[in-house]
Amino acid sequence: xxxxxxxxxxxxxxxxxxxxxxxxxxxxxxxxxxxxxxxxxxxxxxxxxxxxxxxxxxxxxxxxxxxxxxxxxxxxxxxxxxxxxxxxxxxxxxxxxxxxxxxxxxxxxxxxxxxxxxxxxxxxxxxxxxxxxxxxxxxxxxxxxxxxxxxxxxxxxxxxxxxxxxxxxxxxxxxxxxxxxxxxxxxxxxxxxxxxxxxxxxxxxxxxxxxxxxxxxxxxxxxxxxxxxxxxxxxxxxxxxxxxxxxxxxxxxxxxxxxxxxxxxxxxxxxxxxxxxxxxxxxxxxxxxxxxxxxxxxxxxxxxxxxxxxxxxxxxxxxxxxxxxxxxxxxxxxxxxxxxxxxxxxxxxxxxxxxxxxxxxxxxxxxxxxxxxxxxxxxxxxxxxxxxxxxxxxxxxxxxxxxxxxxxxxxxxxxxxxxxxxxxxxxxxx
Amino acid sequence: xxxxxxxxxxxxxxxxxxxxxxxxxxxxxxxxxxxxxxxxxxxxxxxxxxxxxxxxxxxxxxxxxxxxxxxxxxxxxxxxxxxxxxxxxxxxxxxxxxxxxxxxxxxxxxxxxxxxxxxxxxxxxxxxxxxxxxxxxxxxxxxxxxxxxxxxxxxxxxxxxxxxxxxxxxxxxxxxxxxxxxxxxxxxxxxxxxxxxxxxxxxxxxxxxxxxxxxxxxxxxxxxxxxxxxxxxxxxxxxxxxxxxxxxxxxxxxxxxxxxxxxxxxxxxxxxxxxxxxxxxxxxxxxxxxxxxxxxxxxxxxxxxxxx
Numbered sequence: 001x002x003x004x005x006x007x008x009x010x011x012x013x014x015x016x017x018x019x020x021x022x023x024x025x026x027x028x029x030x031x032x033x034x035x036x037x038x039x040x041x042x043x044x045x046x047x048x049x050x051x052x053x054x055x056x057x058x059x060x061x062x063x064x065x066x067x068x069x070x071x072x073x074x075x076x077x078x079x080x081x082x083x084x085x086x087x088x089x090x091x092x093x094x095x096x097x098x099x100x101x102x103x104x105x106x107x108x109x110x111x112x113x114x115x116x117x118x119x120x121x122x123x124x125x126x127x128x129x130x131x132x133x134x135x136x137x138x139x140x141x142x143x144x145x146x147x148x149x150x151x152x153x154x155x156x157x158x159x160x161x162x163x164x165x166x167x168x169x170x171x172x173x174x175x176x177x178x179x180x181x182x183x184x185x186x187x188x189x190x191x192x193x194x195x196x197x198x199x200x201x202x203x204x205x206x207x208x209x210x211x212x213x214x215x216x217x218x219x220x221x222x223x224x225x226x227x228x229x230x231x232x233x234x235x236x237x238x239x240x241x242x243x244x245x246x247x248x249x250x251x252x253x254x255x256x257x258x259x260x261x262x263x264x265x266x267x268x269x270x271x272x273x274x275x276x277x278x279x280x281x282x283x284x285x286x287x288x289x290x291x292x293x294x295x296x297x298x299x300x301x302x303x304x305x306x307x308x309x310x311x312x313x314x315x316x317x318x319x320x321x322x323x324x325x326x327x328x329x330x331x332x333x334x335x336x337x338x339x340x341x342x343x344x345x346x347x348x349x350x351x352x353x354x355x356x357x358x359x360x361x362x363x364x365x366x367x368x369x370x371x372x373x374x375x376x377x378x379x380x381x382x383x384x385x386x387x388x389x390x391x392x393x394x395x396x397x398x399x400x401x402x403x404x405x406x407x408x409x410x411x412x413x414x415x416x417x418x419x420x421x422x423x424x425x426x427x428x429x430x
Numbered sequence: 431x432x433x434x435x436x437x438x439x440x441x442x443x444x445x446x447x448x449x450x451x452x453x454x455x456x457x458x459x460x461x462x463x464x465x466x467x468x469x470x471x472x473x474x475x476x477x478x479x480x481x482x483x484x485x486x487x488x489x490x491x492x493x494x495x496x497x498x499x500x501x502x503x504x505x506x507x508x509x510x511x512x513x514x515x516x517x518x519x520x521x522x523x524x525x526x527x528x529x530x531x532x533x534x535x536x537x538x539x540x541x542x543x544x545x546x547x548x549x550x551x552x553x554x555x556x557x558x559x560x561x562x563x564x565x566x567x568x569x570x571x572x573x574x575x576x577x578x579x580x581x582x583x584x585x586x587x588x589x590x591x592x593x594x595x596x597x598x599x600x601x602x603x604x605x606x607x608x609x610x611x612x613x614x615x616x617x618x619x620x621x622x623x624x625x626x627x628x629x630x631x632x633x634x635x636x637x638x639x640x641x642x643x644x645x646x647x648x649x650x651x652x653x654x655x656x657x658x659x660x661x662x663x664x665x666x667x668x669x670x671x672x673x674x675x676x677x678x679x680x681x682x683x684x685x686x687x688x689x690x691x692x693x694x695x696x697x698x699x700x701x702x703x704x705x706x707x708x709x710x711x712x713x714x715x716x717x718x719x720x721x722x723x724x725x726x727x728x729x730x731x732x733x734x735x736x737x738x
Binding site: 190193194195196197198199200201202203204270271312315316317318319320 | 441518519520538540541542543545546549550560561562563564598601624626627628629630
């Protein structure tokens, strides 16, 4: 099977390339990348005016399986990933049971393989049952194929245990994806502390609830000389702390979500829980700091924190509503609209943050369009304009505040291991 | 003309609508003590009260207001209802909605609960207090009381004292009073008040004497022990020493200043007993005015929604 992608703008930061090129895929591999490839192919994609990128990689999704299949399954989440241009996603361990042992890891891998839509890499929990008391079976999970460790949804509050986890994980070269939140500072908070919360009568969550753990875990990364990846950074203070830590040589990387660089607390008007997430939407000035940090490289990854919930879990009292929104199908258009069109990122930097850098953090041979690599390729039309329609989404969940928003940038092809998961904007695998 | 399906808060209510309610309340007040003046304004409309939190004054006041205007009043005893079997607020609301109900009056421990109910049901929803957000009918009866005694709002200094951060009464009063031209000062210990409240257009201070100086209205708030976490102050003895109003402190206010409190009072904590029962106190008058204001709201909502 030969697939020829003709005349697209090939954006491939891993190979320091951004030019008009052809790509020949033979079976599951990229066979040739060159100026003008004349070859008989079984299929030809005319990519003129389109971006041809290494398949997008999301370090941070929740696929809810096992345990919460009414919200999302590995199969339905994989569909959403493919429609969003993602060829590889890493799924967080806060399932039921928690992914804290090799049996659950094998289950997730099996389900992902059966779905066969995108690459789904399981993340193991740091502590057993995510209780923060003792380490999970990290070594056995590593053998079974986890890509990282995380306690996402909360922090490991015992600093000694966290330090041990960092030292132990480094043996297996497993990155730690760190959710930073001190629950004693979050308290009963429901949204960002500030004027909007005062106006709405909702208890506030102050920036320090994130920043104290950001600071703590960067100190631990320094003392153990191990890497740390900070999830969904939301405050200006965290950005400053990360910059300072990088200057003194701490091996820290960080991610931001589309909702934190697109929205702010002022968007919360009517107790609509589709605006409720952890960390919360912050102030306008925090949002600007996040955009600047993406621009100057302080934050090197865009992750969705795709967090599906059932309608009942969002259409209820704000305080009872669960945290999180879905993000896979809106991530690329939002990043393109807000960050590229907004002048914060070049297309090249965008691809770094959505593919090359996540691959680097995971230490996997993906996120590039090198000859000989597995053919994970995403093709997008950066100029297609449309209004986001929640009804069009393929995720099982509909919890997003982005319905009705005008965006620019549409995923046309998601090619996973040489096979079309999305073709011409349509889902090919169910 | 009063518009809208629901009364959720004073944040979104216009100055004209507030004055319309206060003027209507004035004519309603006459009917309270004279059964001959009670009529069939509501034409047997059904009113259901859903109180997820306890209440003495507000619930009784609403029930009587509805009855005085010829409505049919039914209480959903929340603790004995299917709520205790885990039925959600929206499901409860949708069921009640199907029983030919015109008004739902809800009190709930969570901010925004009335708004969530209102957008899911056909009936008119009146917020009788939601979490730490708003308690519009309490603020309206407070404002009516001020209007009755002092004749207006322009330039008045109203100081609200105490547990501000948990108080929906303070917030609704602030929203309303500022719209009508009063100056509002919120005062309390720094752990029970947030500078962000200035977004409402109020003064915020922990200096009790400065706050009370030349006040036209001194409103105390109950310390809400049930909502507190992380110990905002050491104990009630220290609280009453620093923030309790006694007759000495009251001298800093104007001589004929009104002393108000939404109840229930922790006697000896927010106010000493001689202040509660003193000549400046209108605390019991507030309760009577509450019935009048709630009658006015029911009447105006009834007239604004003829198709429901």
